[in-house]
Structure formats: C-alpha cells, structure tokens
Amino acid sequence: MAYLNENYLKLQSGYLFPEVGRRVREFCEANPKAAKRLIRCGIGDVTEPLPRAAVEAMKGAVDELGHHETFHGYGPEHGYEFLRSAIAQNDYRDRNVEVADDEIFISDGSKCDCGYVLDILGDQNKVALPDPVYPVYVDTNVMAGHTGPSRKDGSYEGILYLACTAENNFVPDPPREHVDLVYLCFPNNPTGAVASRVQLSRWVDYVREHDALLLFDAAYEAYISEADIPHSIFEVPDARECAIELRSFSKNGGFTGVRCGFTVLPKSVLARTENGRRLPLHLLWQRRWSTKSNSVSYPVQRGAEALYSQEGRKQVRALIAHYMGNAKLLRDAVADAGLEAFGGVNAPYIWVKTSEGLTSWQMFDRMLRELNVVITPGAGFGAQGEGYFRISAFNSRANAEEVARRLRDLQ
Amino acid sequence: MAYLNENYLKLQSGYLFPEVGRRVREFCEANPKAAKRLIRCGIGDVTEPLPRAAVEAMKGAVDELGHHETFHGYGPEHGYEFLRSAIAQNDYRDRNVEVADDEIFISDGSKCDCGYVLDILGDQNKVALPDPVYPVYVDTNVMAGHTGPSRKDGSYEGILYLACTAENNFVPDPPREHVDLVYLCFPNNPTGAVASRVQLSRWVDYVREHDALLLFDAAYEAYISEADIPHSIFEVPDARECAIELRSFSKNGGFTGVRCGFTVLPKSVLARTENGRRLPLHLLWQRRWSTKSNSVSYPVQRGAEALYSQEGRKQVRALIAHYMGNAKLLRDAVADAGLEAFGGVNAPYIWVKTSEGLTSWQMFDRMLRELNVVITPGAGFGAQGEGYFRISAFNSRANAEEVARRLRDLQ
Numbered sequence: 001m002a003y004l005n006e007n008y009l010k011l012q013s014g015y016l017f018p019e020v021g022r023r024v025r026e027f028c029e030a031n032p033k034a035a036k037r038l039i040r041c042g043i044g045d046v047t048e049p050l051p052r053a054a055v056e057a058m059k060g061a062v063d064e065l066g067h068h069e070t071f072h073g074y075g076p077e078h079g080y081e082f083l084r085s086a087i088a089q090n091d092y093r094d095r096n097v098e099v100a101d102d103e104i105f106i107s108d109g110s111k112c113d114c115g116y117v118l119d120i121l122g123d124q125n126k127v128a129l130p131d132p133v134y135p136v137y138v139d140t141n142v143m144a145g146h147t148g149p150s151r152k153d154g155s156y157e158g159i160l161y162l163a164c165t166a167e168n169n170f171v172p173d174p175p176r177e178h179v180d181l182v183y184l185c186f187p188n189n190p191t192g193a194v195a196s197r198v199q200l201s202r203w204v205d206y207v208r209e210h211d212a213l214l215l216f217d218a219a220y221e222a223y224i225s226e227a228d229i230p231h232s233i234f235e236v237p238d239a240r241e242c243a244i245e246l247r248s249f250s251k252n253g254g255f256t257g258v259r260c261g262f263t264v265l266p267k268s269v270l271a272r273t274e275n276g277r278r279l280p281l282h283l284l285w286q287r288r289w290s291t292k293s294n295s296v297s298y299p300v301q302r303g304a305e306a307l308y309s310q311e312g313r314k315q316v317r318a319l320i321a322h323y324m325g326n327a328k329l330l331r332d333a334v335a336d337a338g339l340e341a342f343g344g345v346n347a348p349y350i351w352v353k354t355s356e357g358l359t360s361w362q363m364f365d366r367m368l369r370e371l372n373v374v375i376t377p378g379a380g381f382g383a384q385g386e387g388y389f390r391i392s393a394f395n396s397r398a399n400a401e402e403v404a405r406r407l408r409d410l411q
Numbered sequence: 412m413a414y415l416n417e418n419y420l421k422l423q424s425g426y427l428f429p430e431v432g433r434r435v436r437e438f439c440e441a442n443p444k445a446a447k448r449l450i451r452c453g454i455g456d457v458t459e460p461l462p463r464a465a466v467e468a469m470k471g472a473v474d475e476l477g478h479h480e481t482f483h484g485y486g487p488e489h490g491y492e493f494l495r496s497a498i499a500q501n502d503y504r505d506r507n508v509e510v511a512d513d514e515i516f517i518s519d520g521s522k523c524d525c526g527y528v529l530d531i532l533g534d535q536n537k538v539a540l541p542d543p544v545y546p547v548y549v550d551t552n553v554m555a556g557h558t559g560p561s562r563k564d565g566s567y568e569g570i571l572y573l574a575c576t577a578e579n580n581f582v583p584d585p586p587r588e589h590v591d592l593v594y595l596c597f598p599n600n601p602t603g604a605v606a607s608r609v610q611l612s613r614w615v616d617y618v619r620e621h622d623a624l625l626l627f628d629a630a631y632e633a634y635i636s637e638a639d640i641p642h643s644i645f646e647v648p649d650a651r652e653c654a655i656e657l658r659s660f661s662k663n664g665g666f667t668g669v670r671c672g673f674t675v676l677p678k679s680v681l682a683r684t685e686n687g688r689r690l691p692l693h694l695l696w697q698r699r700w701s702t703k704s705n706s707v708s709y710p711v712q713r714g715a716e717a718l719y720s721q722e723g724r725k726q727v728r729a730l731i732a733h734y735m736g737n738a739k740l741l742r743d744a745v746a747d748a749g750l751e752a753f754g755g756v757n758a759p760y761i762w763v764k765t766s767e768g769l770t771s772w773q774m775f776d777r778m779l780r781e782l783n784v785v786i787t788p789g790a791g792f793g794a795q796g797e798g799y800f801r802i803s804a805f806n807s808r809a810n811a812e813e814v815a816r817r818l819r820d821l822q
Contacts, residue, residue, distance in 0.1 A: 001622035001689070002591040003533025004682035008695045011702075018701065045484035055477035058710065059470050065668065066466035068807075073456035073667040108519055108707075115703040119554065122414025139702045143530065180413045211412035256484040257476065257709040271415035278412070284419045290429065291422075291550045292526040296519075298668040299469065300708050396479075 007145040012154055016135050016380035017043050020364075027368050034372045039399050039406075041330075041391045042374040044189065044349065046254040048322060048396075050303075051315030054253055057306035061299035072298050077289045079106025079262070083301045086308045087262060091247070097234045103266050103282070105289060106296050106304075110219050110248040110261040115140040117215060117244065117263070119292070120284040121271070125180035125213075130172060131161040132190055132381030132388070134217070137183045153383040163384050164191060170342065170351070171195045174206035182207060184233075185217035187224060190381045190390040191351040192343015194229045200236045207242045213271065213281075214243040219261070222252035222320050224346045232264075240266040244281070251348070252316050253307045260296055260304045323348045326400035327393035333404035334391070348393040351378070355410075363389050371406040418556040423565055427546050427791035428454050431775075438779050445783045450810050450817075452741075452802045453785040455600065455760065457665040459733060459807070461714075462726030465664055468717035472710035483709050488701045490517025490673070494712045497719045498673060502658070508645045514677050514693070516700060517707050517715075521630050521659040521672040526551040528626060528655065528674070530703070531695040532682070536591035536624075541583060542572040543601055543792030543799070545628070548594045564794040574795050575602060581753065581762070582606045585617035593618060595644075596628035598635060601792045601801040602762040603754015605640045611647045618653045624682065624692075625654040630672075633663035633731050635757045643675075651677040655692075662759070663727050664718045671707055671715045734759045737811035738804035744815035745802070759804040762789070766821075774800050782817040 020042050028035035049055075064070035078084070084104040092099035107113045114136045127146055129137055138156065141147055148157030155161060160179055162172035170193035171186075184203060186195045195203075207214045216233035224231055233243045248261035265285050270278045289295070306312045331344040334352050344350040354363040360377035367373050367389070376392070378385030393400065431453050439446035460466075475481035489495070495515040503510035518524050525547045538557055540548055549567065552558055559568030566572060571590055573583035581604035582597075595614060597606045606614075618625045627644035635642055644650045659672035676696050681689045700706070717723045742755040745763050755761040765774035771788035778784045778800070787803070789796030804811065 001681065001683040002624035003535045004684065004690060004692060004695060005531050005533055006684050008531065008698060009684070009690075011698065043485070047482065047484065049479050049482050050473075050476045052477065055473055058473045062461075062466055062469045062473065062710075062714075065461045066463065068460050071458065071460050073458065073665075074454070075668055109705055111705055112703060120416050120419065122416055124414045136702060143699070143702070213413035254484075256705070257486055259705060259708045270412065272412040273415065273417050273420070279415060279420075281415060284415060287419060287422065288554070291547060291554070292523060294520055294522055294667070294670060297670045297708050297711050299473075299710065 005143065007143050010142050010147065010149050010156070011139060012150055016376070019380070020374065020376060023364070024368065024374055037372045038374065039372065039395070039403050040374040041395060041403055042376045044251070044392045044394055045256050046251065046394050048254055048319055050254050050258070051307060051312055051319065053306040053309050053312035053315055054303040058299045058303040061302035065298065075295045075298055075301070077293055077295050078102070078286065079104065079295050080298070080301050083305045086305050090308045092232065092234065092264075095231070095235075097232055098240065099234060099264055099266070103264055105263045105265060105285060106301060107261050107263065108259045108296050109250060110217065110246045111136055113246050113261060113263050116288065118144045119288050120281060121181065121213075124274075126160065126178065128160040128162055128175060128179040128182045130164050130183065130185065131155070131383055132164060132378060132385035133183070134185060134189050135381065154379070155383050161382070164188070164193070165384060166342070169193060171199050174203055178210050180210070180212050181215065182212060183215045183217070185219070187220040187347035188343070189220065189347075190349055190376065190378065190385065192345070192347035192349040194224065194226070194346045197228065197230050197236065200230055200233060204233070204236045204239050204242065208238055212242065213269070214239070215246065216243050217246045219246065219248040220251055220347050221247070222316065223324060223348055225324065226346055229346055234264070234266070240268050242269060244269065249304050249307060252320065253304065254319060255304070258300055258303060260300050322397065323393050326395055326397065329400050329404045330391050330393055330407070333407040337407045337410045344393065350391045350393070352389050352391060354387050354389060360386055360389050371410065373403050373406060416554065418554050421553050421558065421560050421567070422550060423561055427787070430791070431785065431787060434775070435779065435785055448783045449785065450783065450806070450814050451785040452806060452814055453787045455662070455803045455805055456667050457662065457805050459665060459730055461665050461669070462718060462723055462730065464717040464720050464723035464726055465714040469710045469714040472713035476709065486706045486709055486712070488704055488706050489513070489697065490515065490706050491709070491712050494716045497716050501719045503643065503645065503675075506642065506646075508643055509651065510645060510675055510677070514675055516674045516676060516696060517712060518672050518674065519670045519707050520661060521628065521657045522547055524657050524672060524674050527699065529555045530699050531692060532592065532624075535685075537571065537589065539571040539573055539586060539590040539593045541575050541594065541596065542566070542794055543575060543789060543796035544594070545596060545600050546792065565790070566794050572793070575599070575604070576795060577753070580604060582610050585614055589621050591621070591623050592626065593623060594626045594628070596630070598631040598758035599754070600631065600758075601760055601787065601789065601796065603756070603758035603760040605635065605637070605757045608639065608641050608647065611641055611644060615644070615647045615650050615653065619649055623653065624680070625650070626657065627654050628657045630657065630659040631662055631758050632658070633727065634735060634759055636735065637757055640757055645675065645677070651679050653680060655680065660715050660718060663731065664715065665730060666715070669711055669714060671711050733808065734804045737806055737808065740811050740815045741802050741804055741818070744818040748818045748821045755804065761802045761804070763800050763802060765798050765800060771797055771800050782821065784814050784817060
C-alpha cells in the first residue's frame, strides 16, 4: 500500500480559522437573533471592493483572451515581465532598494509561497519562528518533517520559538543559539508590531554571522504609517546576501479572492549542500517554478500591474486609509473599555490583552456571546498568544463604528 | 548556512521546453528570413480564443468584485461549491460515475497538482512511470527525493519505467514487480494513445492487488472520439478504492493562460503509515489545501463553471472539433510524407517515427531547418521516445494546413 506523509499526523487537530468558524456556526444556530447582529473581526479578510484600476485591467485582459489577435496561452513560468518589472521598479528601485526584475517571482499568494519555499530547502535546517505567529509558517514546517511531535501547549519539538511579548514590544532579539532558517513578519500578524531599522539590522547581522537564511514576510508593508520603519528587509544593508522577501497583493489591492503575491529572491543568496558546496538559491527557485507551475492567471497579473498605475496607487492609498481609520476607532474603543492594546498604528491588527483572568478562547466566547463580535483568540497563534486576542480592522466603516460602540459596553 | 534541497541537483540540465526554445531562438537569429515563416507545433499550448461563455462569466465575476454588495474575499480553500458541484455532476454523475462534490479539489492547473500530490505521500513509495512521459511526473519525483541519480539516457535510478512502444500500442502492461505508486495518462501526452476499458481494468486490478495508488491524468479526455474509450478512471470498477484523477480546463476550455484544473480524490482511497495504520488520503489532501492555499481566483472559478453551461459546452465542443480537424490534416500529411504516425484520433498529439536513421533531436533540427516547423523531439519525453517526434494539433487552421503542405515536401 502506498505510504502517506506521516508528518501530517503530527499536526494539531484544527487550523485556527476552521475552529473559529465551527464555534461561530454553533453559536449562530443556537442564537438566531444574536446571529443577525454578528460582526466578524476575526480572519484578516478584506471587505472593500477592488480598486477600479484593477477591475478595468482584469476585464480588459479577459477581453484580450476572447479574441484571436490578442489571445495568450501559457505565460512565462516566473510571471510576466510587465508585472515583474513594475514591482521591481515601484516597490524597490524607486525606493533606492536594489532588486532586479528577474529576482521577482509571481505567485498565487503569500500563503502558498510559505509552503513552496520549503520545496527548495533541505530538511536538516534548524528553524526559528516567532511566537505568536501566522500558523502557516509552523504547519508547513511540520508537514515537511522539520519538527518533532507537538507538545501540550500546541508548540512542536525541534523548532526554536522566539517569544514576542509586551516586554520586548513583540519584536524578539536574535537567539544565542545557532539556527539555519528564521521567519520574521513585519508589520506583524497577529500583533501589529513593527521592527525598527536597528532591530532588523541586528537580525541581518545574526543571520549573516550564522550563515543562515531569513524569510521576511512583508505582506502588510502598505500599512506602515511611521516614516522610519523599513518597508522591505532589503532596506537593511547586506540583506541581499541572506534574505527572501514575501509580498502580497491581498491586503493592499484587496486581492484575497483574486490571488496574487510574489517573492523576492536576490541572486546573491546562497545555500549549501551537505558537503559544503554553495549555490545560489535563485537557480533552484527558478527551476521549481519552471517544473511545478505555469504561473498566475493572465488577467490576475494585469490586475496586479494596474495597482502600480497612477490611478491604482491612489485607489490603494484610499483602501489603506479606510482600514487604518477603522484601526484607530477600534484601538481607541479598546482602550476606553479598559483593555491594554498594541498594534493598529502600522498594521491593520490590534493585539489586545484579555480581561483579567480569561484565557483567549474564553475571551473569544465572551465577545461572541456578549457583543456578538468575532475576534481571533491569541492562543491560536502560539503559546505566547495566550491571554491576548486579535481584532482585525478589515471591515466596513459602519461595522467598525458599531464594534467600537459595543466594545465600550464591555465593562 | 541553510541547507538546500540537494535532490534538485540530480535534475537533468534543461526542462525539455526551455531547450526547444533555445534552439528555436538561435535558429531564428541566424535565419531571419526563415524565422518569418516559422510555425510552432511544439509545446501543447492552445491558440484559439476563450469560449465566449467563459469570457462573459469572468468579466461578470470581476465586476462583482468591484462592488461592495457583491464583493468576495477569501474563497473556500478547496474551491467554490458552485464549481465543485458543476464538475461532479457534469463530468461524473451525469455519466453514471459516482463522485461526490467534496471529492473534487479545485487547483491552478494539472501541472501544479502533479507536484502538490507528492506533498501528502511518503518518501518510501516505489514509483512506476510510463516512458515516454510528461516530464513533470519525473522531475517532481526527483525533487521530492524519490529517485537516485540520473543515467546517461536521462532516466533516473530508483524509478520503474514502463516502456510504451509501437509493439504495445503505447499502452504498457502492469509490471511483474511490486510498486506503490503508478502514473498513467490517457489520452496520452506525448503519444496520443488511449487505453481501452480492459486495459485500464488490468491496471486497476494490479493496483488493488499491490495495495498501491494510481495517479490517473485525464487532462485530454475531451479529445476522445471513439465511443468505447473510458473518459475517467472511475468508469472502471473498484478504481474508487485506489485512484486519484487529475483533470484540467487548459485543453478543453483553452485555459492554459487562465489556470484552472482539479483533482478527484475519493474518500475511499487509503494509504498507510510505516507501522501499518490505514487512513483516507482525502483527509490529508483536505488539510494540504487548507494550510497551503487559498484556492483559485474567484473570476477564474466562475469562468470554469461557465464551460458547463449549455452555451459553454457547445463552444468547448467547437474548440475540440477545430483542433481535431487539425490533427486529421497533420496525421494524413505525415502519412503522405511516408512517415509512420500514431495518435491524433483521440488526442491532439501525433506521435511520429523519425526519418530513417535520425535521432529525435536531429529530426527536430531538420524540421526546423528544412520546413521551418517546430516539433517536440521524442527523446525529451524519455529514453523510449528516442526515434520519435510529437506534432501538436494546437494551432490555427491556416497554420495546420500550411504545415501539412510543407510536410508533403519533406521527401
């Protein structure tokens, strides 16, 4: 009989969001009246329509496919040149960050890239992950066999967890021990924290010293409002020698249902074989895409390109301003309710301490029952998330205002 | 320093189509006049515009995303119910094949699914592959570490190759030895061969007897013209216990640039752990998609759904008739040129013996130089492909007619 990948059997029962979904469903079935006033501030999913520029570009591209003279079949496996070049120019070179067009790889989203990237890495790597953390970093490493079994608190043996706490402002210091592969995400999901240039430089120094690799998830960079915070790891000197950056159009262009993101993999990033040979990871990544993919839907790539047009940029800025207006409302309301809150200034997430003595799932149930508001329990993001919950600012203004009103009644 | 996946270093230098591309580019640069009359019958890429029904559905879906009331964010990770159900009903239940909606998993294409499927399988599986074969089956197994190093003829140690030759009509018999995982593709790429019900039953018997798993690639099922040939492996009794089917909208709906396909994984397919526990692969596959993907672009899924509408079905039939008209022209012309040809009746590919004494790359160069026609050398698909070449019927009628004319001059 065919063997299955036994690493899957180590996975904790539910991915966080399905469990949230289950509890909400059961509550709504039992409380049909409360169900009608339910507001979801849980999953980080956008709510506002796509920017007009993207809509027009996608429709135009679909029309092209409908006519003989302008039909496109298979696209280049690493993404169309028009999009790779728009990204490299606008997101990097225009901000004085050196990135070549062919160091950009178009994908169907950052969540997917998290898993894909492990395809080209060895199984011997010692991995460090923040705690709390986006569960996909953890689970894809479990599936790839990079961990031991899980412990009672949901953590896995074999992973080095980097505690992100109120004491370190949710930005961990590099560890004393050696690791080969580090995941960082700033602006952070779920804490909303950002790392300063000095803090990121300390990480790049560590990674360089240990000849390690840094996976930097910058999916939320568009939400940075403070001038000094780096938008890309490549703003930090020497990061081109040791980092891969993940970016997404989900949260800036509202592409969660359209599906497009990208990785930046500089040709100068090396990795090693067991016997010490050093090779550019770029070669392997390129081969991965050629062999395993036919890139992303042509109309989707045209839609992503349109986000960089003058109109598109203006529309993206308006979307960000909308969600960050929500974040301010919610953050203020949480404070008025007497709860301690973090984030929400450079990120669409507010990270809140639970009311005295409640676990984060108890707080989840309380918010659901008393306010009919869905939040995400911090414990779902890791052991250090216990005692916190995440409120997402992805909502309509009316909903955000209503949640703010209800929060003030929490006392 | 981070370790890389050393299995990538076992891969033969070029994936077939990049090497074809390189030779064509060099020829065109050296022969600008001939370059102008170049006709490509190489890569199996569609040339005709998308069916109108798909165009309208995709544009409508993009419009939905552009308005507040009809906006969609993240879709279900296994695909929208509307598409899973349209597929299960039209492609299976309407043809008296039992498949449940939740046994359908929507993906961004069959090429991608080939790689994804290995995520949930163990590394101990002994793999059998046809020869010649779609190179992606081989290369994804190499990348996953399921093979030894490559040999001189391009094959890899550790794989059992199933020779597909003129003697067995390009349909191999099950082997005598045990394997855990078998890949089959019918209608076949590259040979254009199809397997009868009896032949497929023999394979299902083998797979059941050996408690193995069958990956059945039916990407070209829409091209079957003969009544008795099964369109799905699930038409064969007991296949629901041991097979996964891969399907694509690339070649029926012309979606090579739109990107959509699916796998069918019956809940009754089991696989084992090292210590003999048996579990449904469906559970692991579901988990893979929840954790590693956010499914396929919403407008793309609406476009795929539209292929099942009355209009859509008519338009797909017209596309198939167009390409199969080309196939007939090309097959006849090849025969007139005195070459021995196979396929082209239930598949858009014609598999041709090279002229006396020529290797398939020599034949490639000859066709390029003398006829200015690009074909695919059989050796690129495996050792048994040596001495053959593939002509693709994916072209405009005018091009197919012109290639047919030139082929008659080959003498």
